[in-house]
Amino acid sequence: MTGLPSDELLDDTALIARDLIRFDTSNFGEGRSNGETDAAEYVAAHLTRLGLDAQMFESEPGRVSVVARVEGTDRSKPALVVHGHTDVVPAQPDNWSVDPFGGEIRDGMLWGRGAVDMKNMDAMMLTALGDILEAGKRPARDLVIAFFADEEAGGVLGSHYLVETHPELFAGATEAISEVGGYSITLNGSRAYLLQTGEKSLVWVKLVARGTAAHGSHVMRDNAVTKLAEAVAKVGRREWPIRLTDTTTELLGELARILDVDPLTVGPDELALATGSASRFIQASLRTTTNPTALTAGYKHNVIPDTAEALIDIRSLPGEEDAVLAELAEIVGPDIEIVVMHRDIGLETEFAGPLVDAITGTLKRHDPGAPVLPYLLSGGTDNKALSTLGIKGYGFAPLKLPPEMDFASMFHGVDERVPLDALVFGRRVLSDLLLNY
Numbered sequence: 001m002t003g004l005p006s007d008e009l010l011d012d013t014a015l016i017a018r019d020l021i022r023f024d025t026s027n028f029g030e031g032r033s034n035g036e037t038d039a040a041e042y043v044a045a046h047l048t049r050l051g052l053d054a055q056m057f058e059s060e061p062g063r064v065s066v067v068a069r070v071e072g073t074d075r076s077k078p079a080l081v082v083h084g085h086t087d088v089v090p091a092q093p094d095n096w097s098v099d100p101f102g103g104e105i106r107d108g109m110l111w112g113r114g115a116v117d118m119k120n121m122d123a124m125m126l127t128a129l130g131d132i133l134e135a136g137k138r139p140a141r142d143l144v145i146a147f148f149a150d151e152e153a154g155g156v157l158g159s160h161y162l163v164e165t166h167p168e169l170f171a172g173a174t175e176a177i178s179e180v181g182g183y184s185i186t187l188n189g190s191r192a193y194l195l196q197t198g199e200k201s202l203v204w205v206k207l208v209a210r211g212t213a214a215h216g217s218h219v220m221r222d223n224a225v226t227k228l229a230e231a232v233a234k235v236g237r238r239e240w241p242i243r244l245t246d247t248t249t250e251l252l253g254e255l256a257r258i259l260d261v262d263p264l265t266v267g268p269d270e271l272a273l274a275t276g277s278a279s280r281f282i283q284a285s286l287r288t289t290t291n292p293t294a295l296t297a298g299y300k301h302n303v304i305p306d307t308a309e310a311l312i313d314i315r316s317l318p319g320e321e322d323a324v325l326a327e328l329a330e331i332v333g334p335d336i337e338i339v340v341m342h343r344d345i346g347l348e349t350e351f352a353g354p355l356v357d358a359i360t361g362t363l364k365r366h367d368p369g370a371p372v373l374p375y376l377l378s379g380g381t382d383n384k385a386l387s388t389l390g391i392k393g394y395g396f397a398p399l400k401l402p403p404e405m406d407f408a409s410m411f412h413g414v415d416e417r418v419p420l421d422a423l424v425f426g427r428r429v430l431s432d433l434l435l436n437y
């Protein structure tokens with residue numbers, strides 16, 4: 001006896017998510033990736049078993065996305081895109097308590113890279129669809145089911161590739177749901193759900209410092225490493241001012257109401273902190289962030305290199321990309337070159353309308369009494385690419401989580417894991433929403 005649940009006792013959602021975690025689809029960025037072929041073939045086979053025509057698209061060797069359409073009964077209704085990505089960020093196994101690609105089940109949780117970002121939702125999409133189609137039912141509107149490659153590097157070889165080269169796949173679609181929203185948080189001891197109604201912009205830049213190559217023992221004031229280090233420290237320490245958008249204004253108002261505090265005396269950061277571990281998501285949605293994430297310079301202890309480079313992950317509020325880049329240039333000064341490696345827009349959509357009503361109504365049926373609040377995601381998703389086709393994207397991958405869980409730290413974090421019963425909850429909520437919207 002191992003004390004572990006046997007496979008027969010596990011929900012299919014956990015089994016599928018576990019299978020997907022065991023495909024190491026690490027995306028290292030800058031074009032380096034293990035690729036998504038195995039995961040794409042797996043989800044395509046599943047969709048085919050459900051009677052759907054799963055189309056595979058390879059943007060570059062090994063970079064495979066999968067799309068299938070479920071025909072609705074009422075073709076007059078616009079289609080809904082339900083999308084996930086099959087790539088994951090890399091994991092450093094030494095830091096983990098389990099093999100990040102082992103798909104281990106322990107303590108009522110499924111562990112592994114992708115358990116929350118976002119092989120959980122990929123699996124929920126498949127089982128929720130199965131619940132509908134295998135019961136002989138069909139949703140009213142068309143569903144465009146998409147599993148994208150390359151989301152973790154901005155979707156260039158996944159969602160962006162598909163909306164540019166095959167926009168017909170998304171014909172008739174006006175709305176989309178996907179990751180990083182729909183999960184529960186704990187406020188004053190009670191559950192509430194965050195629905196993602198917007199995303200910050202994303203600008204990935206490289207700072208390049210140039211100097212004079214020389215022997216490491218020389219007097220050298222034109223040292224690229226020193227110049228770069230000064231610039232990186234300034235960028236990393238920059239405190240960007242709080243600016244509220246429609247979404248964060250509405251969220252903070254709701255938080256103040258639920259927590260019964262006066263928003264005029266309690267500041268935005270303080271209100272965000274009252275959300276516990278979710279404050280990691282919410283505080284970052286109140287301002288721009290410019291985090292240094294990588295450094296490259298030098299090749300020998302006693303050689304001064306002529307260049308030094310740093311990567312900065314900039315997440316600006318929607319529409320502020322150019323202003324932030326201009327300010328960044330002032331911060332680092334004229335000696336440092338700023339190379340924009342990748343940039344993408346921010347999004348903000350209203351917390352109202354039939355889809356929002358359907359989502360809040362569905363959550364009410366499955367978790368009565370828990371309020372649903374809008375929030376602005378500090379990261380980005382494939383909704384950015386879909387927005388270029390006029391599709392409004394929401395983050396809704398429903399999970400009912402235990403209060404002690406620090407969910408925000410699971411994203412790209414060490415020991416990423418998801419409760420097994422949250423996957424079952426997500427499957428039920430999603431199949432209810434997809435069937436009845």
Ligand SMILES: [Zn+2]
Nearest residue numbers: 117118151179
């Ligand atoms: Zn993700």
